[in-house]
Amino acid sequence: MLTENKAKSLKLNEDRLFSSDPIQRDIARELYANVKNLPIISPHGHTDPSWFSKNENFGNPTELFIAPDHYVYRMLYSQGHDLDGLGVPRRDGVPAHDPREAWRTFAENYHLFRGTPSRMWLDYVFANVFGLDVRLSSQTADTYYDTIDEALKSDDFKPRALFEQFNIEVIATTEGPTDTLDHHHEILNSGWTGGKVVSAYRPDAVIDPEHEQFTGAMAQFAEITGEDVYSWKSYLAAHRKRRQDFIEVGTTSSDHGHITARTADLSEVEAETLFQKILKGDFTAEDAEIFRGQMLTEMARMSLDDGLVLQIHPGAYRNHNKALFDSHGRDKGADVPSQTEYVESLKPLLNKFGNDPRLSIIVFTLDETSYSRELAPLAGHYPAMKLGPSWWFHDSPEGMRRFREMTTETAGFYNTVGFNDDTRAFLSIPARHDVARRVDCAFLARLVAEHRLEIDEAHELATDLSYNLAKAAYKL
Secondary structure, eight states, rough: OOOOSSOBBBOOOTTTTSSSSSHHHHHHHHHHHHHHHHHHHSSSSSOHHHHHHHHHOOHHHHHTTTOOHHHHHHHHHTTOOGGGGGTOOTTTOOOOOOOHHHHHHHHHGGGGTTTTTHHHHHHIIIIIOOOOOOOOOOOHHHHHHHHHHHHTTTTTGSHHHHHHHHHHEEEOOOTTTTTTHHHHHHHHHHHHOEEEEEOBBOHHHHHHHTSSHHHHHHHHHHHHTTOTTTSSSHHHHHHHHHHHHHHHHHOOOOOOOOOOOOOOOOHHHHHHHHHHHHHHHHHHHHHHHHHHHHHHHHHHHHHHHHHEEEOOOOOEETTTTHHHHHHHOSSSSEEEEOOOHHHHHHHHHHHHHHTTTTEEEOOOSSSSSHHIIIHHHHHTTTTTTTEOOOOOOOHHHHHHHHHHHHHHHHHOOBBBOOOOOOOOOOHHHHHOOOOOOOOHHHHHHHHHHHHOOOOHHHHHHHHHHIHHHHHHTTOO
């Protein structure tokens, strides 16, 4: 058992992320006090809808904190710890190692997370959700595991109870074009009134010809829609059907994780010709790129009909570590930000639809150099375009500050869409939103202290950035 002289205390400072300047800190405290308890709008993420449909207890601490969270295990992997030993499942279904041993490895190496957003999120969860008051370390590993494991067996820690405890108003999961959406229908039919769970339409598997699942996904796409998806018109009709299926379970957005931001505006004949080339497998990398770009334009066209918000998430070099992809599959911490161009890439789409205020296009980036040079000027002009928040590698205190500093002067606050957590790590959602609210309040406090903003305006902005903008942008 622990002794007090071995365990160091875990205490979250109430002024974390606020300026050390006393004037700015006092203003930030005042702003934060009015937004810290606002409901959470989580308009895009990757939590599992089966958690909320089945409402079963989570398995164990490793399954909840380590195995699904690439932020956590990529750091450990970078220091030589293999994913099997961390409880991350393989593609072939080979059982992962003992969860308690995986947790001990995590605890012994918790110092690796010093200064990272993961450390801040995790400490928030440990302290505020599980009531732990000592730091995670090799000495406290088993105490942590047992405390969390016992809590997870109780009704208070079932997914729906946590959803309500976290004050989540609505959360969007992400499903693909071949998903049956059964879990979402079960949620809707369950009578649960404590939370709203919707989906987002992520059709990458049948839009990206270079996706490893493309051929099989196309066959499933045909089966689930009843359309001949091997002709251009019927292929587009299949997308429209699936979008309507998603809308029936509350979906308000589509989401596209393309390699680049490139868009295209081909004629129908040109699109049909390219599509047939893709289906034959006789295409180049350039052909695949143009096809993905054309499909962004087609998705925008459909959005004008059905109202779905169009999200574009480019700039991730996916699966950089081939050996890890072969053994464990996608989304295992081996995606890397890459330089991304937006001005020329988005021009075909924006020239086609960017002037229509009925359309909402939310553009994200992993290339921060494009914020002030390209993205803020584009969003500050086109009625259809908004800037998504700092995302993924930049979902951090410094990343959020840089985002505000580099975009506000050109795009303002109201051409952005608040915050979204974009996570599989369910328990970290309140922590992530708390960080975003604190960073925004600190930024606004500086503007007030420098007499660039009035305090009443800062209060309105704090509420908008924390709650209203996301709710409006995603039509929630």
